[in-house]
Amino acid sequence: MPELPEVEITRLGLEPHLRRRKITGVIVRHRALRWPVPRNLDAILRGERIRAIARRAKYLLLDCGKGTLILHLGMSGSLRIVPSTEAPGPYDHFDLSVGDIAVRLRDPRRFGAVLWHVGDPSRHPLLAHLGVEPLSSAFTGRCLYAAARGRRIPIKQLLMDHRLVAGVGNIYANESLFRARIHPRTAAHRLALGRCERLAAAVRATLADALAAGGSSLRDFVRSDGSPGYFQSQYFVYDRAGLPCRVCGRPIRRIVQGARASFYCPGCQR
Ligand SMILES: [Zn+2]
Numbered sequence: 001m002p003e004l005p006e007v008e009i010t011r012l013g014l015e016p017h018l019r020r021r022k023i024t025g026v027i028v029r030h031r032a033l034r035w036p037v038p039r040n041l042d043a044i045l046r047g048e049r050i051r052a053i054a055r056r057a058k059y060l061l062l063d064c065g066k067g068t069l070i071l072h073l074g075m076s077g078s079l080r081i082v083p084s085t086e087a088p089g090p091y092d093h094f095d096l097s098v099g100d101i102a103v104r105l106r107d108p109r110r111f112g113a114v115l116w117h118v119g120d121p122s123r124h125p126l127l128a129h130l131g132v133e134p135l136s137s138a139f140t141g142r143c144l145y146a147a148a149r150g151r152r153i154p155i156k157q158l159l160m161d162h163r164l165v166a167g168v169g170n171i172y173a174n175e176s177l178f179r180a181r182i183h184p185r186t187a188a189h190r191l192a193l194g195r196c197e198r199l200a201a202a203v204r205a206t207l208a209d210a211l212a213a214g215g216s217s218l219r220d221f222v223r224s225d226g227s228p229g230y231f232q233s234q235y236f237v238y239d240r241a242g243l244p245c246r247v248c249g250r251p252i253r254r255i256v257q258g259a260r261a262s263f264y265c266p267g268c269q270r
Helices: 004-018 041-045 141-148 155-159 171-181 191-216
Strands: 025-028 052-056 059-063 068-072 080-084 092-098 101-106 113-117 252-255 260-264
Touching: 004 052, 004 059, 004 080, 004 101, 004 191, 025 041, 041 052, 041 113, 068 155, 141 191, 155 171, 155 191, 171 191
Parallel strands: none
Antiparallel strands: 025 092, 052 059, 059 068, 068 113, 080 101, 092 101, 252 260
16 A cells, blocks of 8 residues: 555656646546546646645645645555556556646556545645644654643554544554554553654654655656556564564564554564
């Protein structure tokens, strides 16, 4: 599943191809994505100029002046720049053309989204309740600490609550807790300010490392071999149950929290 770093790398990869370009056509080959793709998108967008490409959590926002095209990659989606004339594959559900190139959404499982919103995109129902961006300076140990007051839920679940911090998925929650040496089951309200600051720094560092690793794949946006290009990072704990901890050598453990798998080192994380 594309996580926040993949979405940010996608934004960086698309931006030089799309910014200030005029939309010359939209093709919707399959409307039944996670939500129905608007029927009249070609009429709405043709002739409009893309002003900017922003990201909020895992949503990409194409500012088209009179409204915003909201894109989400869902479980299996990817966006690539292809020649407009290139024949689509069976999972290529959506093209947005700017002259002789197009940005193409490939989404085998169809959990992605292509939506149109007029007005302030931050007020769209999918975005309105999102919390602070984890890569922004507004995300601090102090804001984690404030949010954890009186909360008895495990810190991992708090970290994955998008109303608090937007877009920290399961992989990066696991990895950040390892780096901060905090057990994923720790009750949120029991974390002192110092540990919250360590955790916020760990989240930022984990995401920054993934972005740095993904930066090397930027050139891949101009090709069409169909690989989604999700990062294969060297994880400390994620998906490593039973394997030795890279720091202390003890076997990594797996538990289930809120229907999601958590991985931790019983030696390093208390
Ligand atoms: Zn360890």
